[in-house]
Amino acid sequence: xxxxxxxxxxxxxxxxxxxxxPNEVCGLIAGDVRGDIKVVRRVYPLSNPDASPVHFxxxxxxxxxxxxxxxxNGFTPLGNFHSHPxxxxxxxxxxxxxxxxxxxxxxxxxxxxxxxxxxxxxERSRVTEESLEIV
Amino acid sequence: MKIIVGGKFKDYPEGLRLSALIKQENxxxxxxxxxxxxxxxxxxxxxxxxxxKEGDNVEFLYFMGGGGE
Numbered sequence: 001x002x003x004x005x006x007x008x009x010x011x012x013x014x015x016x017x018x019x020x021x022p023n024e025v026c027g028l029i030a031g032d033v034r035g036d037i038k039v040v041r042r043v044y045p046l047s048n049p050d051a052s053p054v055h056f057x058x059x060x061x062x063x064x065x066x067x068x069x070x071x072x073n074g075f076t077p078l079g080n081f082h083s084h085p086x087x088x089x090x091x092x093x094x095x096x097x098x099x100x101x102x103x104x105x106x107x108x109x110x111x112x113x114x115x116x117x118x119x120x121x122x123e124r125s126r127v128t129e130e131s132l133e134i135v
Numbered sequence: 136m137k138i139i140v141g142g143k144f145k146d147y148p149e150g151l152r153l154s155a156l157i158k159q160e161n162x163x164x165x166x167x168x169x170x171x172x173x174x175x176x177x178x179x180x181x182x183x184x185x186x187x188k189e190g191d192n193v194e195f196l197y198f199m200g201g202g203g204e
């Protein structure tokens with residue numbers, strides 16, 4: 001699977017992560033699936049109720065509002081993202097343990113050094129990196 | 136009766152309980168799914184008590200969490 005992310009939506013994601021420092025931030029991505037390409041059309045920045053530099057969770061109320069907005073706009077839920085302020089862009093053991101949606105792409109933005117964004121498929125604790133294109 | 140599940144209208148028999156809908160919809164890892172019924176969130180312990188009615192709007196939301204450590 002390829003995740004194609006417009007540069008403007010990447011900028012939105014990055015700005016959300018930088019504003020949230022020193023804590024992790026999170027959010028959802030939505031758009032279209034075209035063959036084996038997930039085309040992101042909107043990034044939904046959400047708050048992190050954990051307010052922690054090493055943990056995040058998604059507020060179900062905000063999650064529901066985002067899902068409803070996706071429906072209204074005809075978007076397909078594609079996955080989610082979170083930031084790692086101090087660690088690399090790869091799933092931590094906790095990320096893997098808490099990845100319950102096999103349909104989702106899991107995007108991780110590392111802010112340890114130059115920002116680095118990667119996408120992963122996680123299913124039954126097996127992690128596969130997905131191709132990510134910022135266009 | 137018609138109910139909305141994940142944004143789609145679906146036909147189910149009258150008297151369907153939320154717990155039965157979760158099974159019918161083949162929700163994966165339901166223990167980690169939050170269920171929104173109309174504008175409220177249903178607690179897992181009540182799934183077997185809630186009888187769905189015409190026009191109900193059900194969303195299944197996967198828990199999302201994790202962290203860098």
